[in-house]
């Protein structure tokens with residue numbers, strides 16, 4: 001290698017090193033610029049969960065739905081500025097999301113404390129951690145320093161968010177596309193230990209699995225007693241389509257490993273939950289988590305959340321710090 005090209009390649013490595021250092025999130029990003037940012041969020045979430053315990057599920061789900069589309073950049077929170085340009089929020093998979101008003105309240109409080117400092121993308125990441133902790137799950141350090149994106153497109157959410165009917169190869173490839181492993185898929189599906197689902201997300205499994213629609217047309221991978229319970233809750237004629245069912249019956253506001261015990265017993269609610277048993281690798285993770293105590297799930301879930309929180313983040317001078325999470329500045 002000539003002197004000049006050696007110099008050029010050294011300069012390039014230095015640039016890349018600086019670039020990637022800048023691109024990294026870090027724990028305590030706001031410790032000087034907004035020292036109370038994290039405690040303000042925790043306080044608001046603790047209060048919200050005391051008043052409405054079922055809000056934990058929707059808030060955790062928001063972070064997943066944000067990160068899978070254009071990365072964790074709060075693109076999910078942007079409102080459409082015209083009906084011809086629907087945003088992620090308007091997409092069918094996001095139709096029943098909740099928690100936006102609470103986010104606006106938290107953001108307004110953070111703006112009063114430290115104007116234009118704390119990103120909406122970081123607020124979503126910190127809220128996700130805080131609801132899990134408030135629901136008796138683990139606490140972990142959340143790397144921060146994300147910035148907010150400018151773009152939000154409904155069709156991208158429809159395309160990129162995994163469907164409740166997804167099979168294991170689709171799930172693995174959708175996770176792989178955003179840099180997450182099969183193990184992350186299993187661990188993060190454990191988010192279904194809290195929250196509710198509408199009947200329409202699983203009634204095909206109960207009544208019309210292969211399109212015949214007769215009384216025996218049920219999903220063979222669904223355990224019989226659980227099937228009967230679900231049928232009693234969700235009628236075949238669709239009149240219960242919007243009725244809510246606890247995803248982890250009996251402990252739907254408690255974050256624990258019971259989701260994996262249920263999935264292992266073929267009592268996962270969605271086809272996507274049941275699908276985790278259809279692959280040797282994901283199946284062995286499910287069994288391992290079902291048979292270990294909560295502490296194993298807690299530690300590994302925290303790691304998977306940090307991995308999800310790294311998806312295509314904007315940092316440094318990219319993006320912006322929105323003043324209002326629902327619109328670009």
Ligand code: HEM
Nearest residue numbers: 057058060061064096162163164188191195196197198272
């Ligand atoms: C693996 C692919 C996934 C699929 C196909 C999926 C699908 C769904 C569906 C269909 C619902 C019910 C929505 C409704 O009826 O309103 C739901 C709820 C939920 N999901 Fe997932 N999900 C997946 C992964 C995740 C991940 C990674 C997390 C977070 C770590 C998560 C957290 C939740 C939570 C907390 C709820 C309850 C929301 C509520 O109570 O309103 N999900 N999911």
